[in-house]
Amino acid sequence: MFICLCNPFNDKKVSAHLSNSGGRARVGDVYRACSDGENPNCCQCLETLKNIVKNHNETIAT
């Protein structure tokens, strides 16, 4: 499933990044890592990305 269409990357890329990061993540860092350093354009994907990162961070915390 595509997360971002402006700088295309999918949920698998996000999951791989979060698995490799080994700790709590920040949305901006995850976005830049998955988009090869680009900044968001339309920002429509950020809500979805925020939820994924939030779930990841909650999993780390428990």
Ligand code: FES
């Ligand atoms: S869909 Fe991600 S910045 Fe536009």
